Amino acid sequence: MPFGAAILMALFALCGFSAFLFTTTQYLQDVHGRAVPAPGRSAGRGAWLALGLGAGILVLALLSTGRRALGTATRAAALFEDLDRHR
Known part of the structure; x- marks a missing residue:
């Protein structure tokens, strides 16, 4: 059952992240009046690289912490x- 729970948690996380991206795009379009392709280009490539590296480092840190906790x-x-056996 733990593997099934992990799959379910991953799906919920994916849905939550997708909802975040959707609402952020709607916000940029409605409030700031930007065109559809503009929100992805406005941050620049450096910001996306930093976000990706930060997420990767976070995943590695959580993996090592989880392994230690499991051990x-x-x-x-x-x-x-x-x-219990000795009682």
């Missing part, structure tokens, strides 16, 4: 199982 949880579960 700690596995060791704690094994410790509690040993304690």
Whole structure:
């Protein structure tokens, strides 16, 4: 079941990010009066590169933190199982 929950969380995250992009584009078009292709070009290539690198670094940091947490949880579960066996 954990894999199914991870898939579901990924889908919800993708939907949330898509909604964010859609509303941001609507905001730029309605409030600032920009044309449809203009919102993507207005930030410049450097901003998109920084955003992509920042997201990549965040993913790597979260992966390493998750691995450490999983290792700690596995060791704690094994410790509690040993304690239960000795009772």
